[in-house]
Amino acid sequence: MGHLITIATCNLNQWALDFEGNRDRILKSIKIAKERGATLRVGPELEITGYGCLDHFLETDLYLHSWEMYASILQNKETYGILLDIGLPIIHKNVKYNCRVLSYDGKILLIRPKIWLANDGNYREMRFFTPWQRPRYVENFVLPRLIQTITGQESVDFGDAVISTLDTVIGAETCEELFTPNAPHIGMTLDGVEIITNSSGSHHELRKLHTRMNLIREATAKAGGIYLYANQKGCDGDRLYYDGCASIVVNGELVAQGKQFSLEDVEVVSATVDLEDVRSYRSQISRGLQATHTEAYKRVKVPVELSPTSLSFNPKIVPSKPKEIFYHSPEEEIALGPACWLWDYVRRCNGAGFFLPLSGGIDSCATAVIVHSMCRLVAQAAKDGNQQVIADAKRVANVKDEEAETWSPTDPVDFASRIFHTSYMGTKNSSIETRTRAKELSDKIGSYHVDLNMDTLVTAVVSVFEVATGKKPVFKVFGGSQTENLALQNIQARLRMVLAYLFAQLLPWVRGRQTGGLLVLGSANVDECLRGYxxxxxxxxxxxxxxxxxxxxxxxxxxxxxxxxxxxxxxKEFLEATPTAELEPITKEYVQSDEADMGMTYEELSVFGRLRKVQKCGPYSMFLKLYHEWTPRLTPRQVAEKVKKFFFFYAINRHKQTVLTPSYHAEQYSPDDNRFDLRPFLINPRFNWASKKIDEIVEQSEKGTTEELEELTVE
Structure with missing residues (x-):
């Protein structure tokens, strides 16, 4: 006889420190889960506070407000009749922990602290929390007085335990623990836990979802079980986009999957599963002997049954069928992830929209198209009746009262015309081709476009310098030095920034809006940032x-x-154009080229970036790897020159990476010094000792080649 149970997990667009908003989204997810007949609901990591509070987790106010929000959830009778797994930070014995709190009918059952903390890459959890380094150990936790008043409980179990209902056993793990080699779910499944919840704050990176889904499937493929994965979704107030994809997996097979990218603030993913499938699966695999030798978890007993259909057959309740995992292509991920991130940012900062210097090159073009993708998502959400999106769009677009009753952002071009502003900031070094491309793109996507020349501004600034010093710099193509050439390029670029902020502040005013400024968008890609170009x-x-x-x-x-x-x-014209900054005069003999200026191709920069950051290579080990990969296409000396050149420019431009514009994190080799890539910014650019070792290898290779040729000649 089957034991059918309906369970629910969710994606929530939580925002750091938005206590009431976060609580309301939690309550909405519980309501939806109950409407679907679920008897278990799992939410994201630290969903009460939002995951990305960072150093706010050091503030005691945050813990007070977390309990206050949790108290209002416990008091709400609409949350009764379903087992809840909710995330919040808790102080126990003056130590801060990242916790899951499991409750039923207004009573707390267990507080389960996180055992393994995320502490690399973008994450610094050990800066705020302490890991619970006592597996299978439980002690007493005295509840805050406001909770005691509500639940009638003085204390509850705190530690690494599991929940035992009348019909199954439930265990909880949190985000990072899934990724650890000796993950908690292994011991839990061997001890008879049948349902495992995982509450995450996992961010998006290009092509990362495959890794996550493989781990989720593997969690129950080896030992059997039901796995509920919940995740935050959206921009939590920083560089990361949490990409949802809440999932339910049974015995290694996916039965339910949420969206990875969307503008929905609350998405509940549910499935009906059969507990007997877990028991049958486990009887077929080699786990019995290991299970009998596994140390037991304390079971917190709850006298409720989560699968009431075990008492009587109900033909209307049907088990969910296995399905294929859905993956977006990397191109779709770029179209959707940054677009959702931009939408969360502009609607939550009370901005009037975006301003983008549109140069006619591929980078600013890509940025503009991502904004266009955002407008398309907003339009589709409005067509689908998403009232939150419609309300936010009206506020961002400053739709007046008389128009608000009838207007809806269902046309992406119309919406862009209200909130997206672009400008081509040309000089005498600009080409008609880039100016035309910028205008055509702005017309197609609907941005409010300003076409201007800034030569008088550049000339004025250079004249000030000439008057002050008596010296007039000239470009290299006219006989100037490299120093003069760089200075004349840089002043154009910096004046564009000044103009960008002027236009961002005043364009809404020009268009009749009295309040609100535009967010200025940057458009430097990860490779240019890494190279310092x-x-x-x-x-x-x-x-x-x-x-x-x-x-x-x-x-x-x-x-x-x-x-x-x-x-x-x-x-297509953007793709076919040669990348150029257009900061130097164009002559018959010379047209500025990005890759020529950098001394390396963008493809090579990607390789250098991954070897440096992901594979942790210094100059010497990078050379050794590329020696085998790039020869004989390149000689050892050519490989050495490229590696040295990369590290030279990387080192002398490290200071630029300390002030990089906050960027959407999408790549593992991001050089973002502020969060992700912590390295000194004063480095000897020659890397003298490493260079000597590289030169030794090159000399040995060339000597070996010469000797081989001599032997062939003699023969």
Missing amino acids: LTKYDCSSADINPIGGISKTDLKKFIDYARAEFEIPVL
Whole structure:
């Protein structure tokens, strides 16, 4: 006889410190789960506070407010009749823990602290919390007085235990614990736990979802069981986008999957599963002997049954069928992830929209197309009747009262015309081709576009310098030095930043809006940031940058995808154009080229970036790896020169990475110094000892080649 149980997990768009908003979204998810007949609901990690509070987790106010919000959930009778797994931070014996609190009918059953904390890459959990390094150990936790008053309980169990109902056993693990080699779910499943919950605050990276889903499936494929994965979704107030994809897996097979990208604040994913499938599966695999040797978890007993259909057959309740995992292509991920991130940012900062310096090059083009993708998502959500999106869109677009009753953001071009502003800031070094491309793109996506020349501004600034010093710098093509050439390029770029902020503040006023400014968008890709191929405090300096964590190679693929998907033919011209900053005069003999200026291709930069950050290579080990990969296409000396050149420019430009515009994190080799890539910014650019070792290998290789040729000649 089957034991059918309906269970629910969710994606919630929580926001750091938005206590009441976070609580209301939790309550909405519980209501939806109950309407679907679920008897278990799981939410994201730290859902009461939002995951990304960072150093706010050090403030005691936060813990008080967390309990206050949790108290209002416990008091709400609409939360009765379902077992709840909710995340909040808790102080126990003056130590701060990242916890799951499990409750039923207004009574707390167990507080389960996180055992393994995320403490690398983007995460610094051990800065705020302490891991519970006592597996299977439980002690007494005295509840705050406001909770005692509500529940009638003085204390509850605190530690690594599991919940035992009349019909099954439930265990909880939290985010990072899934990724650890000796994950808690292994011991739990061996001890008879049949349902495992995982509450996460897991961020999006390109191509990362495959890793996560493989781990979720493997969690129950080896030992059997039901796995509920919950995740935060949206921008929590920082560089990360949490990409949802709440899932339910049974015995290694997916039965329910939520969206990875969407503008829904609350998404509940539910499934009906059969507990007998778990028991049958476990009888077929080699786990019995290990299970009998596994140390037992304390079971917190709850006299309720989560699968009431075990008492009587109900033909209307049907088990969920296995399904294929849905993955977006990397091009779709670029179109959707940064777009959702931008939407959360603009609606929550009370901005009037975006301003983008649109140069006619592929990077600012990609940024503009991502904003267009955002407008398309808003339009689709409005068509689907998402009232939160409609209300936010009206507020951002400053729709007047008389228009608000009839207007809805269902047309992405119309919506863009209200909230998206672009400008081509040309000089005498600009080409008619880039100016035309920028205008055509703005017309297609609907941005309010300003076309201007800033030569008088550049000339005025250079004249001030000439008057003050008596010296007039000239470009290299006219006989100037490299120092003069760089200075004249940089002043153009920096003046564009000044103009960008002027226009961002005043364009809404120009268009009749009395309050609200525009967010300035940056458009430097991850490879340029890594190489330092940008001017410090130029138009790459902005409020936020949606492409700062995306490689040039991926951006090109995205633009090719968008050309067809969004029906924007002009994007083909952006793809075919030679990347150029257009900061130097164009002559018959010389046209500035980005890759020529950098001394390396964008494809090579991606390789250097991954080896440096992901594979943790210094100059010497990077050379050794590339020696085998790039020869004989390149000689050992050529490989050495490229590696040395990369590290030289990387080192002398490290200071630029300390002031990078906050960027959407999408790539593992991001050089973002502020959160992700912590390295000194004063480095000897020659890497003398490593260079000597590289030179030794090159000499040995060349000597070996010469000797081989001599032997062949003699023979």
